[in-house]
Amino acid sequence: MTSTTEGAEVTPRRTPENAAPRRGRDRQAEILRPAAGRPRFTTDAPRVAVVGGGIAGLAAATGLAERGARVTLYESEGTLGGRLAGWPVDLDDGSRVTMSRGFHAFFRQYYNLRGLLRRADGGLGMLTAVPDYPLQHSAGLRDSFAKVPRTPPWSAAGFAALSPTFGFRDLARMDPRAALPLLDVRVPDVYTALDRVSAHDFLTGIRFPEAAHHLAFEVFSRSFFADPRELSAAELVLMFHIYFLGSSEGLLFDVPGEPFPQALWDPLAAYLEGHGVRLRTATPVESLTPLEGGGHDVTAGGRTDRFDATVLALDTPGLRAVAAASPELADPAWRDGVDRLRTAPPFLVSRLWLDRPVRPERAGFLGTSGYASLDNVSVLERWEGEAARWAARTGGSVVELHAYAQDPRADRPDEQKRLIEQLHRIYPETAGARIVDQRHEWRADCPLFPVGGYGDRPGVRTPDPTLVMAGDLVRTELPVALMERAATSGFLAANALLERWGVRGQVLWTVPRRGRSRAMRLLASLA
Incomplete structure (x- = not known):
């Protein structure tokens, strides 16, 4: 048995005493066992605030509520999902559809994210496999x-x-x-x-x-x-x-077969409410005040409530804002590190509803390079039910374009136009299509992992044992990234609090934490 990481013991193989179903094909995937403890709270269950309703916050709320903690989850937006949220929009043709911040790939090694989604559907029926992940350069x-x-x-x-x-x-x-x-x-x-x-x-x-x-x-x-x-x-x-x-x-990866709210977050919200979680959407947290003896007064929406512990599962701008408004939180070094966190450059998601279909052989998802700022193209009706129904009814297509790492000074209408022009280069049949409607989402709230920035990133634990962190910006000391880092850190945050209260937390999985073979490790040692 190897050393502990954020309160979790790691063993390379499943054994009867740590039995947990492996959710992938990799026989070398590692299991992370939580610290020993009783299975759940019986009396005097603590009150826990989870600040942020994205993947990390939902994972933390799940890990806590399943063991009997009294959880209140705060989300500043009106919907759950964070960067995977969705919301209804009315198109010019009278259709009501779901808009989001764009495509996300659910890779098969995202063990803990997929474990979270299994709470709503044990068979992961909400996900559908994408048959290929082609990449195309403008040079051919x-x-x-x-x-x-x-x-x-x-x-x-x-x-x-x-x-x-x-x-x-x-x-x-x-x-x-x-x-x-x-x-x-x-x-x-x-x-x-x-x-x-x-x-x-x-x-x-x-x-x-x-x-x-x-x-x-x-x-x-x-x-x-x-x-x-x-x-x-x-x-x-x-x-x-x-x-x-x-x-x-x-x-290769899977994608939700319906828009994010319908496929993922509405069922998970029902599951959490069934475990007593209070979901307070459209309620941004303004500040936290530490209490003598542990816990916090949490002020949100002009109201202050008292909690025994808090999980901060915010994006970089939200975390910096809460830390700046909470001058007694954790300690000065922790607050200074949060203040130094940076966000990645703006990105653009453009979704187009076209009056004619793209050619049937086009991939559902195509990564691109050399097409100005265009990074990928998705043909949503290839996998998403809502888009497929709209396309079948109208004879059209729903196409989504992504452009990452945009110049903050870019002229946004011009960039949106150039993105569509690049689509016409890649899929020429779209040049003759009429755009029934279009939506352009500009955001700048993803964490940046700059050169030399690792030391400033917060870990799951903080100087305050009743305050823990979760999110894709958080250091986990595990081989996880993107959505899987968010889900894993959320469960680790819950486990850290549960360990403090003597309750056994969530069993987790991860890809191997070192080279898979002795020969590879020996070669690496020659560097």
Whole structure:
């Protein structure tokens, strides 16, 4: 048994005494057992405030409420889901549809996120598999993951062999010694080694083929909503471990078969309310005041309530605002670290309802590079029921465009127009389509993981034992990222509080926390 991480013991294999169903195909996935304790509260259950109704807050509320804690969840928006929220809009043709902040991929190694969703549907019937994840460069290069093996190291080798961006000359020019850290990624060691190097400079240092750099790694790095020149190489290398060399779940993924509220959050909200959770949407938390002996007075919507503990599951702007308005919270060093957190550049999601269909062979999701600021294209009726019903009724298509890491000074109407022009380049049949309606969402609230910024990121635990953190900006010291980091940190936050009260928390899973084979680890040690 290995050392504990945020109060969870890690064992590499399932055993009868720690039995928990493995929710993937990877036999080397690690189980994280919570600290020992009684199964749930029996009397005097504590009152806990969960601040934030995104994935992290919902996971924390779930972990606490299932064990009998009295949970109140605050969300500033009118709907749950955070960056995966959705809301109704009326189109010019009279249709009522659901708008959101855009496509998200539910990878098979997102064990704890998928575990959260199983509360609403044990069979994950709300998710549907996407058959491929093609990447296309404006120069004509195209990659696919449909035929790439899933088991490392054959996954990375198969991608290199099948990709048009890798030639024998390209491979010969690479610096294998500089690439050795990819073979044995460990958390948090990877941050010690690479946090002060940019993703761009790391790839340049190993002489990664330029075409593959743009077509593959840049597409992935921009999923962090950041330019590779700003992104910490540690995050890029960790991502390589999660999807290529650390997990045999592969790079194909699932997506919700209906819009986020209907598929995910409405059923989960009903589940939480069935466990006594009070959901206070459209109620932003203004400040927290620590109490002598532990706990906090939480002021939200002009009303103050007293809680035994608090989970902060906010995005970067929200966290900074609450910390600034709560001058006694935690300690000065913690507040200073929060104040130094940065948000990624703005991003744009454009959704178009067209009066004619895109060609039937178009992929449901296409990652792009070299098309100005366009990062990907989704044809929603390929998997989403609501979009499919609209397309069937009208004979049209619902197309979504993403542009990450936008210049904050960009002229927004011009950028929206240029994005549509790039769609016409990729799918020429859309140039003749009439846009029935369109929606453009600009946001700037995703965390930035800049070069050298790891030390400022808060962990799950804080100097106040009754205050814990959750979210994709939080350090977990586990190989998780994006939505899975949010879900995992939410459960870890709940577990930290439950451990304090002597109650056993949630069993979790993660991809292996080091290189999968002794040979890979031995090679990495030569770096």
